[in-house]
Amino acid sequence: MNIAGRLSAAALILLSVPVATASKPAAKADWTHTYGVTSAGGFRVGNPKAKVAVVEYGSLTCPHCRHFAQTAVKPLLDQYVKTGKASYEFRPFLLNGLDLAATLLARCGGPSRFFPMAEQLYATQPTWSAKVVNLPKSEQEKLEALPQGQMPLAMAKLGGLLPVAAAHGIPPAKAEQCLKDENAANALAKIEQAGTDLGVTGTPAIFVNDKQVPVYDWATLQPFLKGSGG
Numbered sequence: 643m644n645i646a647g648r649l650s651a652a653a654l655i656l657l658s659v660p661v662a663t664a665s666k667p668a669a670k671a672d673w674t675h676t677y678g679v680t681s682a683g684g685f686r687v688g689n690p691k692a693k694v695a696v697v698e699y700g701s702l703t704c705p706h707c708r709h710f711a712q713t714a715v716k717p718l719l720d721q722y723v724k725t726g727k728a729s730y731e732f733r734p735f736l737l738n739g740l741d742l743a744a745t746l747l748a749r750c751g752g753p754s755r756f757f758p759m760a761e762q763l764y765a766t767q768p769t770w771s772a773k774v775v776n777l778p779k780s781e782q783e784k785l786e787a788l789p790q791g792q793m794p795l796a797m798a799k800l801g802g803l804l805p806v807a808a809a810h811g812i813p814p815a816k817a818e819q820c821l822k823d824e825n826a827a828n829a830l831a832k833i834e835q836a837g838t839d840l841g842v843t844g845t846p847a848i849f850v851n852d853k854q855v856p857v858y859d860w861a862t863l864q865p866f867l868k869g870s871g872g
Contacts, residue, residue, distance in 0.1 A: 666679035673726045674719050680731055683833045685753040687719070688729030694870045696728055696863075699735040699837040699847040702744040702763050703771050707846045707856070711764040713859040722867055732760065734830050735837050735845050738773050739786065740801065743794035743821060745830060747803055750820035751812045754845040759810040763803075795821040 668707065673689045678826060680686050684697065685806045700707040715730070722728035734745045748759045775799055777785070785796055797823055798804055798816070807817045820826065837847065848857040857863045 661856060670681060670727060672724055673729075674724045677757075679753060682709075682731075682733060683829060684731040684733035685749065685756045686729055686731040687753065687757055688723040689726040689727060692723075692726055692729040694722065694728035694867055695849075695851055696722075696730065696867070697731045697733060697849040697852075699733050699842045699849075701735055701737045701741050702748065702760060703737055703741040703767065704845045705767070706844075708764045708767050710846045710848075710857075710859060711761065713842040714857070714863050715761075717860050718863065726777050728867060732756070733833050733837060735834050735842060735847065736830055737845065739793055740771060742827060742830065743801070744770075744803060746794050746820050746823065746826055747798055747807050747812070747817055750807065750817060750828070751810060755810050755812065759806065759812075762806060762810070766806075770803060770806075773801050784871045790827060791822050791824050792829070 673692075674687060676688060676690075678686050678690060682697075698707075698710070700710070718728065718730055723730050734741075734749075736742050736745060744763055748756050748763060749758070774782075775786075777800070785793060785800075786834055795818055798817070804814055804817050808814060812820075840849075846858075848855055848863065850857075850863075851870050855863075855866050857866065
């Protein structure tokens with residue numbers, strides 16, 4: 643075979659050899675997009691089989707819960723829940739009628755809509771809560787005298803909460819239906835009673851792997867996460 647033939651044969655051999663391509667590393671799961679309802683009635687975000695389970699008994703009208711939400715929840719989600727090391731569950735512990743209205747509305751769209759809406763409600767809590775809290779005493783008494791199925795809707799309207807719900811994909815008709823749902827209100831009362839049975843006396847009450855811990859912000863929460871293997 644002449645030189646040209648040998649070169650052609652070599653070229654064919656080279657073309658037939660598969661070229662190795664660099665494989666991309668598998669994308670890591672982002673558990674902050676995984677939601678569920680627990681057997682306790684709470685809404686959970688994160689890996690349901692995570693080594694560390696963080697549970698908050700909280701109130702949407704509680705300023706201390708607002709502080710916890712703004713200082714601890716974001717780093718908890720970013721550093722622990724996202725990677726699957728921890729899950730975060732919110733269980734309502736109602737403090738008042740306005741809290742009932744806000745919670746019924748926030749839970750109306752299920753867990754995936756609850757957490758972003760709760761974040762907005764905490765961010766604007768001083769504004770919408772003041773619209774009801776600062777009502778004249780006579781107007782507050784009228785609200786409190788309303789039947790259970792009517793009071794949450796009236797409070798939500800006074801607080802301007804229906805547009806907030808609409809912004810999170812809960813149309814007014816559905817919002818009103820949820821606010822009038824007495825079965826849902828009774829279920830929230832049962833969650834609160836279960837919290838009381840566990841020793842919850844105020845909000846926020848934080849549990850890490852079923853043990854209540856003295857936590858108020860990220861600085862106090864993180865050591866318990868690390869101590870639990872997070």
